[in-house]
Each structure stands twice: as structure tokens, then as C-alpha cells.
Amino acid sequence: MDTLVSLRGLSKSFAGVQALDKVSFELRASEVHALMGENGAGKSTLMKVLAGIHARDAGEIEIEGRAVDVASPRDAQALGIGIVHQELNLMRHLSAAQNIFIGREPRRGLGLFLDEERLNADARRLFARLNLDLDPRTLVADLTVARQQMVEIAKALSFDSKVLIMDEPTAALNAQEVADLFRVVRQLREEGVGIVYISHRMDELRQIADRVTVMRDGRTIATVAMADTDVAAIIHMMVGRALEENLRGAPPDTARNEVALEVRKLRRGAAIRDVSFSVRKGEILGFAGLMGAGRTEVARAVFGADAIDGGEIRVHGRAVRIRTPQDAVANGIGYLSEDRKQFGLATAMDVQANIAMTSMSRLLRLGMFIDQAAIARTADGYVRQLGIRTPSVAQPVKLLSGGNQQKVVIAKWLLRDCDILFFDEPTRGIDVGAKAEIHKLIDALAAQGKAIVVISSELPEILRLSHRVLVMCEGRVTGEQDARDATQESIMRLATRCASSATH
Ligand SMILES: Nc1ncnc2c1ncn2[C@@H]1O[C@H](COP(=O)(O)OP(=O)(O)OP(=O)(O)O)[C@@H](O)[C@H]1O
Ligand SMILES: [Mg+2]
The missing domain is CATH 3.40.50.300 (P-loop containing nucleotide triphosphate hydrolases)
Known part of the structure; x- marks a missing residue:
């Protein structure tokens, strides 16, 4: 050879x-x-x-x-x-x-x-x-x-x-x-x-x-x-060890929890066509669908990153106007982007700055001085919790491996303390061990009462995390399933059942 x-x-x-x-x-x-x-x-x-x-x-x-x-x-x-x-x-x-x-x-x-x-x-x-x-x-x-x-x-x-x-x-x-x-x-x-x-x-x-x-x-x-x-x-x-089986038990009963986010008839050109859904506190809603189905578009629209043509967004029962990501964050909505280079990170800056950047006001001492030690300590805590591999929190993010950069994005959003979180392809490029950790982390956030939407193109990940699964195709919601009834096959059927191809 x-x-x-x-x-x-x-x-x-x-x-x-x-x-x-x-x-x-x-x-x-x-x-x-x-x-x-x-x-x-x-x-x-x-x-x-x-x-x-x-x-x-x-x-x-x-x-x-x-x-x-x-x-x-x-x-x-x-x-x-x-x-x-x-x-x-x-x-x-x-x-x-x-x-x-x-x-x-x-x-x-x-x-x-x-x-x-x-x-x-x-x-x-x-x-x-x-x-x-x-x-x-x-x-x-x-x-x-x-x-x-x-x-x-x-x-x-x-x-x-x-x-x-x-x-x-x-x-x-x-x-x-x-x-x-x-x-x-x-x-x-x-x-x-x-x-x-x-x-x-x-x-x-x-x-x-x-x-x-x-x-x-x-x-x-x-x-x-x-x-x-x-x-x-x-x-x-x-x-260097066998990985423990990381399965989720029966999804918790969240049916009586308060609705944290409700989206009604959201529209944006051909990308989002009358999309409605809601997420309760403590619930993990999975967004399944093929690439281009419109899942990221929905997240971006709710987050104020793209303008919408129509529709209503209610947060904790109150109609809100979200025109910019700042509006979204002010309403407690966070979005962990699938494209970390474009939205997630200032790669020339170091790990601690990236983690703390958007939460500076909470880390200010006496409202005036940047408490460098507190920032370093906080960042260090996340580095440990998420197993971010870096020589120190002062390392520029661009020098980290791809998967470790993704973990920095997650740390940054965890610190912002939003109670409605969109995770867009949260474990893309993340190794098997860290992926299991991130899954556990998302479970834990839900258990703390956060309302979570997970967008993933990996069906096993959708099935592992979701309490309820929403399936999209060509900008429309084509179905919704309780996680207990969902299978890879049932989701794929809904994911390919677009208006244009549903001829029966
Ligand atoms: N230009 C650089 N300067 C400093 N450290 C670097 C640089 N490039 C990589 N490293 C470090 O070298 C180590 C190996 O990184 P590498 O990018 O090769 O990992 P990888 O196996 O590709 O990981 P991943 O699966 O996350 O992409 C990491 O600790 C990383 O932080
Ligand atoms: Mg790599």
C-alpha cells in the first residue's frame, strides 16, 4: 500500500x-x-x-x-x-x-x-x-x-x-x-x-x-x-475511561408550570410562516427539522437579531416588543448562536473578557471599578464547571481549540442569567465526554426553572434532551410530539412533510 x-x-x-x-x-x-x-x-x-x-x-x-x-x-x-x-x-x-x-x-x-x-x-x-x-x-x-x-x-x-x-x-x-x-x-x-x-x-x-x-x-x-x-x-x-450511559429519565411534568415564552403567528418572508409555540418554565422544547427548515430563523427573530413581518411575542404572559438583541436580553431571553464566530465571541479577547463582557454591570464593584479579581474568579469557575481546556483565563479565545471556544460561548450566556434560553446546535464540534456534560448542564438549567429551546440537527440529541419536540419544515411547524412518543422515524416524517411535498 x-x-x-x-x-x-x-x-x-x-x-x-x-x-x-x-x-x-x-x-x-x-x-x-x-x-x-x-x-x-x-x-x-x-x-x-x-x-x-x-x-x-x-x-x-x-x-x-x-x-x-x-x-x-x-x-x-x-x-x-x-x-x-x-x-x-x-x-x-x-x-x-x-x-x-x-x-x-x-x-x-x-x-x-x-x-x-x-x-x-x-x-x-x-x-x-x-x-x-x-x-x-x-x-x-x-x-x-x-x-x-x-x-x-x-x-x-x-x-x-x-x-x-x-x-x-x-x-x-x-x-x-x-x-x-x-x-x-x-x-x-x-x-x-x-x-x-x-x-x-x-x-x-x-x-x-x-x-x-x-x-x-x-x-x-x-x-x-x-x-x-x-x-x-x-x-x-x-x-481514557468508559463513558457512563447518559440517558434521561422520564421528562418532568411541567404541564402546570407558568408559560415563560409564547410566540404567536410569527412571520418573516418565506423563512418563517405563521410559527406558534410556547415554552413553560422548567421545560426543554426541542426544535427538530432539516437544515434550512427555519429553526435558526425563528430563534433569531425572537432574539431580535432579524426584523419580523408580523406576530406576537409574550414573555411571562406579557406582550413584548423585541427589536434588537438588547431588547431580548432585557426580557431575559438569551440565544447561543450556532455560528460562534459571527455572534458569539470576540476571538481576539481573552477567555475571562468573553465570559464577563456582557455581564459587566453585575461584576462592577461600587458601580465604578471593574473588579478584575471577581471577573477572573467567575471565569475560572466556569472553566472548571465546563471543563474548558485553556492554560489560563487570560488566554485569547482564538487560541483555544474549536470545541473549547464553544464552551466559552455557553459560559458567557450562563452568566447572563437569562431565564429563557435558545441553544442553537449546542454541541456541534464538541467531543463525546464534553457533550454528555453539556447535556447534563441543560437538564440542570431546566430543573432550576429556566425555559429552554434546543435546536439540533442530531436526532439522538433532540430525543435525549427534549421534553416536547416541535418539528419544522420550510418555515412552518409541521408537528409537535411529546418526547415519550417521539422516535427518530416519527420526527423525520414530520421534518419532510412540507406543504409543497404533502400532496395527499
Ligand atoms: N495558536 C495557538 N496558540 C496557543 N495555543 C494553541 C494554538 N492552537 C492550538 N492551541 C492549543 O493547543 C491544544 C490543541 O489544540 P487543537 O486545536 O489542535 O485541538 P483539537 O484536537 O483540534 O480540538 P477540537 O476538537 O476542540 O477542535 C489546545 O490546548 C489549544 O488550546
Ligand atoms: Mg480542532
Whole structure:
């Protein structure tokens, strides 16, 4: 079997953090090699070293048996290494095609003019290969997170890569999009490409991985063939112990609790069509549906992030006017966004500032002085409670691993003390151990009397958390189920029962 990439004894440390400690890793042609490990284990760092983004402190990199020095992303591209990053990195004001070919756009007229036609035709060809129906001229700002991810994949493929690194490519994709992506991945494998696949979704391993390498604390624990192992064994290697079964008991009876939030006939263009629902204190309402069903739109509208065309919002029985997120927060409504880069975090600032930022007034001593020690203490408490992996609360958030950034967003909202909380994809990109912790935390918040809405594209998560499930399709509510009656099948039926397709 041809070895494409061989990494030996790679080490990398950042100020105060040994991210990689003598890691070895090997990738063959025509294989999908999954890289697994908890948040902060070193997966992204290892792949960034291979992709020329980080310089290694020690160790060797061989490509097809030849020792190489990958000193820059350009070097990596020339060596046929393409990477799709965990965080989206597209320019929002440029088109999809311009993003793909940025810095190497086809030109005409002696190179004086951009050849728009060829640019778009080239992009169209890449999209066809990905089975993606998308006009290359569309601005990235107008694309859903899922489609932006697909553009990133098209970009990585555009370098004729023989090594393709995908860092959590499916985190934002729905079941259909994942199936499409897997078809492309298998096709590339067929063509001889070696694929490094990073994911926290255990159920994907069986479907796509040929081999698995598990990392923990910056070291490689083992590399095994998928055929010789199972998910339980992999989790054990990841966390160093077996995970206790984390099931919810019977949902509490909240039928007589006060209605905390009631939304009546909410409308916003084609995205939200007469959506009504209510959540009681202590209740967890699950919002299920396929990507694009309108769940995030509803949350954003209630939170005042988008203007509405009509409808009524009542908080604790009182009609309220919410025009901005500030209005929402003033009414005790919090929204943990699915896109942490856009809404959730000031990534250049440190952990404590991000956690405390919006709750400053409560942390002011004598109303005047910022009590730095109190902020640090509070932040430190959340770091411990949520198991945020950071050398200190003074670490800039952008230096944390993806999953740990997500936990900082959660800490920030917990501190704000809202009593109505929308969690939008709360465990996307979060490792199995931390995910169980966050589930317990959401249970606990409900038990304290908070009214909670959880939006999730993972049906097991919806079933695990919800007391009641609301299903949406194409901007409408297509059904509601008591958690005791809901199954993956019943939810999927409702999720695909849109007005346009319900012909009976
Ligand atoms: N640029 C950086 N500066 C400082 N520390 C960093 C930097 N990049 C990563 N780290 C640290 O290195 C460790 C490994 O991070 P890495 O991003 O590789 O984890 P990961 O396995 O990809 O985790 P996740 O599943 O959360 O994405 C973490 O402790 C992280 O905080
Ligand atoms: Mg990562």
C-alpha cells in the first residue's frame, strides 16, 4: 500500500501549551483516515503543521517517501495537500467562485481583466463534482453555514489535492448533505486521494473510515483498522475511561408550570410562516427539522437579531416588543448562536473578557471599578464547571481549540442569567465526554426553572434532551410530539412533510 504522508515525532508547543508531543501519523493513498480525540487533543494542530500553517518544533514530514519541509500553505498546496478548516474562512463580501480562486483568478486581455466567465465556469465544474446546485456568483454572505462549508470543500479540491484534510466537515451539514459529501469522499478515495477526516460524530466512523488514529493530550494513542474495532473501544481510547450511559429519565411534568415564552403567528418572508409555540418554565422544547427548515430563523427573530413581518411575542404572559438583541436580553431571553464566530465571541479577547463582557454591570464593584479579581474568579469557575481546556483565563479565545471556544460561548450566556434560553446546535464540534456534560448542564438549567429551546440537527440529541419536540419544515411547524412518543422515524416524517411535498 502506498504511503502518501508520514509524520514522525512531530512536536509543537505554543506559549505554555504542549499541543503536540512526538506524534507519529501515516496516511495511505486511497484511504479515509479518521483522526479522533477530545477537544484540545491536538488534531487541528497536527493537520495545520502538515498544511504549512504552523511550523513544527521537531519531527519529520515525508510525502510519498520524500522528506519535505512544509514551510507555508503555498508549499502544502504545491505538494498536493488541501485542507478544509474547522472554522469557516471565507470572505463574506465575495462570491463563491471568487472565494475559491482568490489570488489565482483566471485573466484575459493580456492579464488585464478578470475572466469572470471562466472563473464561474471553473467553479461550476467543481460544484458539479460535489453534486452541489449553487450559482457560483452568489455572495458568500447569502449562503447558509452548510453551503459555505461546501464552498470550502470545493476550494480545497481545486488544488488537485492528493491529500485532503477535512476538519469537522459535517458539523454544519444535514443528513442529505452528509450523504452527498460521503459520496464525494468515496469517489475521491477511489481516485487515489488520501483523506484525513476529523469528526466528533461517532456514527460517521463506520460509514466512512478505513482506519482511525486516536489522539489524547497531544499524543497518538493508537492507530487501528475500523474493521478491527468499534465505537466503544474508540471512545475508551479517547477519554481514557468508559463513558457512563447518559440517558434521561422520564421528562418532568411541567404541564402546570407558568408559560415563560409564547410566540404567536410569527412571520418573516418565506423563512418563517405563521410559527406558534410556547415554552413553560422548567421545560426543554426541542426544535427538530432539516437544515434550512427555519429553526435558526425563528430563534433569531425572537432574539431580535432579524426584523419580523408580523406576530406576537409574550414573555411571562406579557406582550413584548423585541427589536434588537438588547431588547431580548432585557426580557431575559438569551440565544447561543450556532455560528460562534459571527455572534458569539470576540476571538481576539481573552477567555475571562468573553465570559464577563456582557455581564459587566453585575461584576462592577461600587458601580465604578471593574473588579478584575471577581471577573477572573467567575471565569475560572466556569472553566472548571465546563471543563474548558485553556492554560489560563487570560488566554485569547482564538487560541483555544474549536470545541473549547464553544464552551466559552455557553459560559458567557450562563452568566447572563437569562431565564429563557435558545441553544442553537449546542454541541456541534464538541467531543463525546464534553457533550454528555453539556447535556447534563441543560437538564440542570431546566430543573432550576429556566425555559429552554434546543435546536439540533442530531436526532439522538433532540430525543435525549427534549421534553416536547416541535418539528419544522420550510418555515412552518409541521408537528409537535411529546418526547415519550417521539422516535427518530416519527420526527423525520414530520421534518419532510412540507406543504409543497404533502400532496395527499
Ligand atoms: N495558536 C495557538 N496558540 C496557543 N495555543 C494553541 C494554538 N492552537 C492550538 N492551541 C492549543 O493547543 C491544544 C490543541 O489544540 P487543537 O486545536 O489542535 O485541538 P483539537 O484536537 O483540534 O480540538 P477540537 O476538537 O476542540 O477542535 C489546545 O490546548 C489549544 O488550546
Ligand atoms: Mg480542532
